Amino acid sequence: MSESGAAEPEEDDAGRRIASEARERVRFEEEALELADQVYRVARRMVGTREEAEELVQDTYARAFRSWRSFTPGTNMRAWLLRILTNLNTDRGRKIQRTPDSQPLEESDYYLANRLAAVEGEQALEQEQVVERLSQGGVVTALADLPHDFRDVVVLVDLGEFSYAEAAQILDIPIGTVMSRLHRGRRILKQTLAEETLS
Amino acid sequence: MSDADCEKCEQLLQGYLDRDLTDAEVAVAEGHLNACDYCKRRYRFEAHLRRYIRTSASERMPAGLMAKLAELRGPTVEGL
Numbered sequence: 001m002s003e004s005g006a007a008e009p010e011e012d013d014a015g016r017r018i019a020s021e022a023r024e025r026v027r028f029e030e031e032a033l034e035l036a037d038q039v040y041r042v043a044r045r046m047v048g049t050r051e052e053a054e055e056l057v058q059d060t061y062a063r064a065f066r067s068w069r070s071f072t073p074g075t076n077m078r079a080w081l082l083r084i085l086t087n088l089n090t091d092r093g094r095k096i097q098r099t100p101d102s103q104p105l106e107e108s109d110y111y112l113a114n115r116l117a118a119v120e121g122e123q124a125l126e127q128e129q130v131v132e133r134l135s136q137g138g139v140v141t142a143l144a145d146l147p148h149d150f151r152d153v154v155v156l157v158d159l160g161e162f163s164y165a166e167a168a169q170i171l172d173i174p175i176g177t178v179m180s181r182l183h184r185g186r187r188i189l190k191q192t193l194a195e196e197t198l199s
Numbered sequence: 200m201s202d203a204d205c206e207k208c209e210q211l212l213q214g215y216l217d218r219d220l221t222d223a224e225v226a227v228a229e230g231h232l233n234a235c236d237y238c239k240r241r242y243r244f245e246a247h248l249r250r251y252i253r254t255s256a257s258e259r260m261p262a263g264l265m266a267k268l269a270e271l272r273g274p275t276v277e278g279l
Contacts, residue, residue: 022273022274025273026272026273026275029272029273033265033268033269036260036264036265036268037259037260040258040259040260040261040264041257041258041259041260044258045256045258050258050261054261054264054267057260057264057268058264058267058268058271061268061271062271065271065272065273108209109209109210109212109213109245110209110212110241112244112248113240113241113244113245114241116244117240122237122240125240125241125243125244126240126243128247130244130247131244131247131248131251132251134248134251136255136256139251139252139255139256140255140256143252143256155256157217158249158252158253159252159253159256159257161253164217164219179219182213183213186213189252190248
């Protein structure tokens with residue numbers, strides 16, 4: 001901002017600009033807050049505890065409110081917020097896990113269905129309730145047990161209902177990587193569910 | 200119907216449910232599913248499973264969090 005004595009009309013202009021920017025910011029904040037529950041639901045499954053999830057969401061909103069100008073109106077704000085959130089989560093220095101590729105995984109996509117059919121009978125697969133054989137707690141545990149690279153993708157796509165392209169943008173990885181982690185992650189998840197709940 | 204057809208159908212399962220197949224692949228999957236109860240049941244199961252996972256793992260935001268987030272907002276327009 002120039003120090004030179006500005007004429008009055010210019011000061012009015014500046015005042016109007018400030019007020020209009022403030023209104024824009026308030027609109028941004030309100031839109032962001034409307035998404036808080038959806039952001040939390042994704043965050044909750046990316047970290048171990050409710051407290052961590054709350055903290056992560058608060059850090060995300062603190063950063064989002066500070067850097068709201070870098071959001072392009074009309075683009076996907078939920079994806080933009082999740083991008084901040086996953087970056088912060090990575091910055092928190094997650095423990096290095098063993099490389100997921102070294103985990104044995106030979107089972108097929110039909111593995112869980114086959115295991116259930118073996119226990120409940122082939123016809124049971126026709127019924128929607130058969131999935132309830134897997135406890136809700138078992139699902140949460142199986143998700144938590146996924147290596148985090150896989151979990152992030154599964155959580156974004158299967159819980160957050162983001163597209164492959166959006167997940168790629170949020171995590172800053174190629175779309176092909178999203179697909180392979182997603183497919184593999186879902187398979188690990190089903191294998192864990194089968195082992196934890198059916199054995 | 201051969202095991203190879205079921206195997207091919209199984210490979211298309213995830214892409215099919217994600218709506219990420221080409222028209223030709225969709226035709227292959229649906230052609231097989233129309234004739235194979237074994238695969239049809241497994242596709243249906245997978246669709247139910249996905250919905251179950253989504254609802255089971257989805258946890259609503261804790262009551263007090265919204266107020267904490269609102270506190271992080273900038274000054275109100277009136278306050279400027």
